[in-house]
Amino acid sequence: MQLIDGKKISSEIKNELKLQIEELKKTGKNVPGLAAILVGDNPASQIYVSSKSKSCQEIGMRSIVEKLSVNISEDELIEIINKYNEDKNYHGILVQLPLPKHINEDKIIESISPQKDIDGFHPISVGNLVIGKETFVSCTPAGIQELLKRYEIDTQGKHVVVVGRSNIVGKPIANLMLQKNRFANSVVTVCHSAAKDLSYFTKQADILIAAIGQAEFIKSDMVKDGVVVIDVGINRIEDNTNPKGYKIVGDVAFEEVSKKSSYITPVPGGVGPMTIAMLLSNTFKAYKILGG
Numbered sequence: 184m185q186l187i188d189g190k191k192i193s194s195e196i197k198n199e200l201k202l203q204i205e206e207l208k209k210t211g212k213n214v215p216g217l218a219a220i221l222v223g224d225n226p227a228s229q230i231y232v233s234s235k236s237k238s239c240q241e242i243g244m245r246s247i248v249e250k251l252s253v254n255i256s257e258d259e260l261i262e263i264i265n266k267y268n269e270d271k272n273y274h275g276i277l278v279q280l281p282l283p284k285h286i287n288e289d290k291i292i293e294s295i296s297p298q299k300d301i302d303g304f305h306p307i308s309v310g311n312l313v314i315g316k317e318t319f320v321s322c323t324p325a326g327i328q329e330l331l332k333r334y335e336i337d338t339q340g341k342h343v344v345v346v347g348r349s350n351i352v353g354k355p356i357a358n359l360m361l362q363k364n365r366f367a368n369s370v371v372t373v374c375h376s377a378a379k380d381l382s383y384f385t386k387q388a389d390i391l392i393a394a395i396g397q398a399e400f401i402k403s404d405m406v407k408d409g410v411v412v413i414d415v416g417i418n419r420i421e422d423n424t425n426p427k428g429y430k431i432v433g434d435v436a437f438e439e440v441s442k443k444s445s446y447i448t449p450v451p452g453g454v455g456p457m458t459i460a461m462l463l464s465n466t467f468k469a470y471k472i473l474g475g
């Protein structure tokens with residue numbers, strides 16, 4: 184069994200971006216910039232946004248966080264997004280979700296310029312992904328494909344079984360792996376909670392991608408020998424041996440499943456760190472598309 188080290192790969196990606204940004208600075212060029220918009224004071228959202236902004240600073244990327252009142256109206260929020268749609272110093276825009284209930288998330292996502300849609304949530308980005316056109320792919324699925332690529336895991340004609348069909352993980356990773364290119368070209372099955380016999384599908388997986396949101400749900404009797412396991416789940420479970428009283432585990436029972444796997448991502452330290460790395464990478468891509 185080989186561990187897929189997302190922490191290591193994400194810092195490699197950050198270093199590659201940092202070097203490219205240093206080169207831009209040396210030649211006096213504009214640098215890529217990311218505008219993060221945070222509405223309200225949800226503690227988890229605050230942590231996510233500040234860690235994204237910190238990562239930008241680490242690699243020399245410009246970053247700004249717009250902290251907005253929970254009472255902001257939909258129109259006012261769209262006005263602020265439009266300001267960044269026009270701003271040449273900010274190439275990527277992200278609106279941290281979830282938004283307060285009085286704001287229509289779809290409308291907000293659609294107000295971001297598709298050229299600055301670094302989260303890949305805009306319907307134009309999603310549509311381009313489905314029809315196999317170059318586009319922004321949402322960061323967690325993009326991170327999963329990057330891990331497979333950098334560990335040189337063959338995906339051609341392999342059976343990829345995805346458990347979970349969310350718009351941010353399950354559906355986009357399924358669409359990515361289905362594309363006819365060097366780093367995909369897989370046969371893809373997508374499962375969800377209505378699957379009658381989940382094991383029937385998971386046992387067939389050459390590459391199993393679990394994005395369920397249930398702690399240690401995938402057990403060793405649900406996979407075949409030699410499977411590649413990508414565990415997207417982030418679940419908090421009680422742990423009295425830990426001073427915090429809890430620990431973070433994935434959707435896969437790591438101890439037992441790792442014994443049958445050829446490759447497996449740990450939680451934490453697997454897919455998680457890749458999400459921010461791909462956000463930075465998408466911002467750099469937006470910079471290039473927009474011509475700097």
Ligand code: NAP
Pocket residue numbers: 323346347348349350351352353374375376377378381394395396397415416417418454455456458
């Ligand atoms: P989600 O929107 O809650 O979707 C979960 C999916 O799993 C749904 O499609 C659901 O089916 C399916 N599911 C639930 N129970 C199932 C069961 N017993 N059998 C088969 N399918 C089942 O979750 P998400 O946003 O995709 O996130 C999934 C996990 O990944 C969470 O733990 C989340 O914290 C984590 N995550 C991690 C990252 C990262 O950066 N590493 C990023 C995003 C999410 P239905 O559609 O039928 O309800």
